[in-house]
Amino acid sequence: MADIRDIEIIAPNFKRRLSGVTSTIIQLIPVQRALGQKIAVLGPGLPATLPSIRFRDLIHLWSAPAGRSCRIWHARRNVEMLPAILLRDLLRMKVRIVFTSASQRRHTAWSKFLIRRMDAVIATSGKTAAYLDVPNSVILHGIDTKRFHPPADKAEAKRGLGLDSSKKHVGCFGRVRHQKGTDLFVDSMIALxxxxxxxxxxxxxxxxxxxLAFEVELKDRVARAGLADRILFVGEHTNIPDWYRALDLFIAPQRWEGFGLTPLEAMATAVPVVAxxxxxxAELIAEGSEETGLLVPAGDLKAMVDGAAGFMDDGARLAVAGANALARAAKNFAIEGEAHAIGAVYESLMR
Structure with missing residues (x-):
């Protein structure tokens, strides 16, 4: 448990179930701490290893930490913006509010009402920024390049997971559901x-x-195609970087996504991406002379099949795109860069 007197930034998490937002907090906080940002979490559903404060500690927000004019409350959901507004405007506590938006859809009237009352707004992509009616800073998510990195020996990486090291492997990682396009991946593999x-x-x-029924139907579809031994449903794993290291190509077939980290995770592991x-x-993947992968229209099965085939049938292209993907991820999308950029927003408010 952290001492609130030593904390300058509060990162609330008011949702128990694991989500992309929660995962972002879990990955960012240790990096922010390592960079000297005095940050702690508040709320359920987070690892005990993260520095945290209690709700009763919020009484200390009437006074600012030493050398600062206020504390920062970094909200990522509506339910986290509202209490901060009450603390700042009703109770007159010394807190300023940052909101990160990942939404790529029109905001509701309620969301707009809350967002207009923020002291600073961060958009996770240019597309997200286009849906905001207030000034904002675009800060793309980063990836932990120490956790996601290429294998020393790809064949050994495959064998370590019980895979056939003589085969190449194409993967689709994430929740199994229609929105994530898992069926598009399965159908493209049945074709390819x-x-x-x-x-x-x-x-x-x-x-x-x-x-669950959606997954069962996909497995039945694979079995009927006679490919149950070649299209593998391996479930959820805590060692997901090991699975990326076993891949030669990654497919991101989502029909809709707020941001989507899986292409970055693949790229940091030197795996090209068809997305x-x-x-x-579109802001992560490069095409053309420094190709790291390929973009296809959402929901377009034929384009996905053709795009994947172009890499699967060209070993040289696959290798060059993998090397380019690794270089691009390391240069532009290391999580330390994201943490630095967010820290600059905090500093502008606390000075």
């Missing part, structure tokens, strides 16, 4: 693999609640 015996496919991720043009993918 029969005439490419040197390739196998991996679906890594979990189906929950109403999506639907959703979320921030």
């Amino acid at each position: 693999l029969p005439c490419r015996p040197d390739w196998c496919a991996i679906v890594a991720g979990r189906a929950t609640g109403p999506h 639907a043009d959703v979320g921030a993918f």
Whole structure:
């Protein structure tokens, strides 16, 4: 438990279930701390290893930390903006509010009301910024390049997961559901693999609640195609970087996405990406002379099949794009860069 008197930035998390927002907090906080940002979390659903404060500690927000004019409250959801507004405007506590938006849709009237009352707003992509009616800073998410990195020996990386090291592997990682386009990936593999015996496919991720039947139907579809031994459903894993290191190509088939970190995770592991043009993918993936992958229209199965085939059938292109992907991820998307940029927003408010 952190001492509130030593904390300058509060990162609330008011949702128990793991989500992309929660994952962002979990990954960012240790990096921000390492950079000297005095930050702690507040709320449930977070690892005990993160520095945290209690709700009763909020009484100390009437006084500012030493050498500062206020504390920062960094909200990422509506439910986290509202209490901060009450603390600042009703109770007159010394707090200023930062909001990060990842939404790529029109905001509701309620969301707009809250966002207009922020002291600073961060957009996670240019597409997200286009939906905001207030001044904002675009700060793209970064990736932990110490956690996601290429293997020393790809064949050994495959064998370590029980995979056939003589085969190439194409993967689709994330929650198994229609929105994530898992069915598009499966259908593209059913089209591609029969005439490419040197390739196998991996679906890594979990189906929950109403999506369980969707997963069962996909597995049945694979079995009917006679590909159950080559399109593998491996479930959810805590060692997901190891699975990226076993891949030769990654597919991001989402129909909709707020930001989407999986292409960056693949790129940081030197794996090229074929991705639907959703979320921030167009801002992550490079085409042309420094190709790291390919963008295809969302929901377009034929374009996905053709795009994947172009890499699967050209080993030289696959290798060059993988090297380019690694270089681009390391140069532009290291999580330390994201943390530095967010820290600059904090500093501008606390000075």
